[in-house]
Amino acid sequence: MTTDLGPLASDFVGLETSYRTGRRPRRRHYLDSAATTLMMRTAQDVSLEFLKHHGNPHTTAHSSARSATAALHWARDVVRGFLGADDRYTALFMGAGSTACANRLAFSLARSRPGKPLVLVSSMEHHSNDLPHRRHSTVLRVPLATAGQAPGAVAMDRLEELLARHSGQVNYVAVTGASNVTGLVNPIHDIAELAHRHGALVVVDGAQMVAHMPVRLAQPDPRRDIDAFFFSGHKAYAPGSPGGLVVKTQLLAGCTPLELGGGIVRDVTESSYALDPDGEVREQAGTPNVTGTVTLAAALAALGQVGMEAIQAHEQRLLAHALERLAGVPGLEIYGPTDLAAAPRVGCISFNLRHMEHALVATALNDDFNVSVRDGCFCAHPYVRVLLKESLQELEIESLSALEIEHLAERRRGMVRASFGLYTTETDIDALVDGLAAIGRQEAHYRGRYDVDAHGARPRNAGAAGGAGAALFSPQAALEAALGRRRAAVGEPQP
Ligand SMILES: Cc1ncc(COP(=O)(O)O)c(C=O)c1O
Incomplete structure (x- = not known):
């Protein structure tokens, strides 16, 4: 082809x-790119160029630090542009992938919208878009539609029923844009429209979308906007990069940051501290992973060019x-x-x-x-269990009890x-x-x-x-070879 x-x-x-x-x-x-992708050479080249100007963005006094700050701003703009997020959105980078972002959102939204104790989570989620919500809220499960014999995407009628039954009580609907098990794609903008009608937000796990299909968080009709979207840089051709979270800026207003530390405060005394009012600053305690963020943004920019x-x-x-x-x-x-x-x-x-x-x-x-x-x-035990049970039922085992089917499914899980x-x-x-x-x-x-x-x-x-x-990679052998090359370059004898 x-x-x-x-x-x-x-x-x-x-x-x-x-x-x-x-x-x-x-x-x-x-054939394991859903777990993690290979490194895009162009993105790696950009990060190596950046490293010639590497500095800590928490400083403004010297040129390298200013380069790092500018590179971070560039990365935020690239990521927002790539995801069709307008200036109502903020891009944040954290942890090693989607998991850090989902935990941050679950923590923050539970605290910033305390009158809404429920979160609706679909039955096809990766644990990373399920367990964090369980920790901070009461989770109700959204079933899947039946597509022919097999379970398909989120059942929109069941979602609507749940939203109507708990109208005003649902903080947000958490749904994957594309499943990491079947690859099935959910109609995220239809879900957003439904959720918004009932006063709920929509949080999309974009880990399996971002490098595979176009994403436009801001829609011509704002009722169809996605409120928060997260993804993993290492699944988008930038191993070593952080997770990306693009969120409506107004949702960060008044949020307590999950992590405290340097870089996010206006002033600190021995008994008090004042956080920076800017949500983008306040949510990024500590020195950010600038190199990884630049690599990630470069990868997305290159994808965008194609x-x-x-x-x-x-x-x-x-x-x-x-x-x-x-x-x-x-x-x-x-x-x-x-x-x-x-x-x-x-x-x-x-x-x-x-x-x-x-x-x-x-x-x-x-x-x-x-x-x-x-x-x-694939860190999606409930979904895999549903799929296996469905498929076992299609085999010639109608005569088995539900318990026997469950045991069979467990063995073949x-x-x-x-x-x-x-x-x-x-x-x-x-x-x-x-x-x-x-x-x-x-x-x-x-x-x-x-x-x-x-x-x-x-x-x-x-x-x-x-x-x-x-034939496995040996980091120790790679290290010794690299040291040998350095010695050879300066004419030092090899040990
Ligand atoms: C759909 C989905 N969500 C979340 C995650 C978690 O991503 P990470 O391990 O990068 O935090 C994955 C990883 O496989 C995934 O496929």
């Missing part, structure tokens, strides 16, 4: 990384190819509806090979086919997930499909080679199993 993404599609660190499978090293097929519509169209073509080819693998069960027109998805597909444990399949894909996929419950990035190619997908077909054909062979338990699959005989796990 030719791509219309220009040079960006091959602009990543690690695309040529090879591991040994069988006798020789072969290029890895990285255009998220083009990136989405490319991913949809790959997705259609993958779904069509996976449908031909005997015994493969894909979770969630697969009609892309009726149930839109991002490039993320979870599945099981019937009767085979997910850990065994994922490990064999790695060891023999150099295909990197994730397996397990987990899936294999393949997820795409800008650099994913049809060759990667074909390697996955061919690997799955071969593993399914040789089930007895793989069962003989691995011990499988709740912790994963391990080769019975490590020597005989060989495989792609054999």
Whole structure:
């Protein structure tokens, strides 16, 4: 498949990384971008340039510190622009990803809107967009619509019922923009309109959206605006960058910051302190991760130049190819509806090979086919449980009781997930499909080679199993090589 993404599609660190499978090293097929993406070289270049001017933005006296401050402002503007957030929004950066942002929001919104004790959370959330809300509010669950046989996106009628029943009591609706299990996309602006009608805000987990589809937080009709949106920089081609939270500035007014420290105060005495009135300043205690933030903004700016519509169209073509080819693998069960027109998805597909444990399949894909996929419950246990139970019910087990089905689901709890990035190619997908077909054909062979338990699959005989796990990165060896290069550069003898 030719791509219309220009040079960006091959602009990543690690695309040529090879591991040994069988006798020789072969290029890895990285299909785990929903967990974390590879580093975009352009973004890395920008951060290396920035590091020549690195300084602490809490100072204004010297040029490097001023460069750092300006770089942070630039990053905030880029991120807001990329997400279609106008000047009513503030961009904040924190922690290592979405989790830090969700915790911050849950803490702040519970305190700034104390008369609204309830939060509605969908049944397809990552734990990061569920547990923080449970800690600070009372969570009610929004069920999923049934799309054909499989559970689909959020059930809008059930959401409306809940909002109407608890009108005025709901602080916000927390929903993922796209699922990290099935890739299913939720109608976030329709959800926002419903929520706003009942005095609730909408908080969107954008971790699986931001690098995969266009996002416009501010809509022509403000009733459809998203109030708060968060995402992980490491899932948007900028490993090492913080989480990004873009939020309506008025929601920060009067918020107590979660963290206290330097950089956020006007004055401190031994017995009191006065916080900076600016929400953007007040929410960022301590020295920010400027390098990571600049890397993240550069990655998003580069994506923006290619255009998220083009990136989405490319991913949809790959997705259609993958779904069509996976449908031909005997015994493969894909979770969630697969009609892309009726149930839109991002490039993320979870599945099981019937009767085979997910850990065994994922490990064999790695060891023999150099295909990197994730397996397990993807930090979305309730959703995975729903999907597995639904799919078990579709098998010939109508005669089993609900309890027996639950036990069966528990034993098989987990899936294999393949997820795409800008650099994913049809060759990667074909390697996955061919690997799955071969593993399914040789089930007895793989069962003989691995011990499988709740912790994963391990080769019975490590020597005989060989495989792609054999050639791992060694930080110590990389350090020694780097030190050796430094010594050589200054003519020092090697130890
Ligand atoms: C939908 C979704 N939300 C939240 C998270 C948590 O992100 P992080 O681990 O970067 O904090 C993830 C990570 O997989 C995710 O996929």
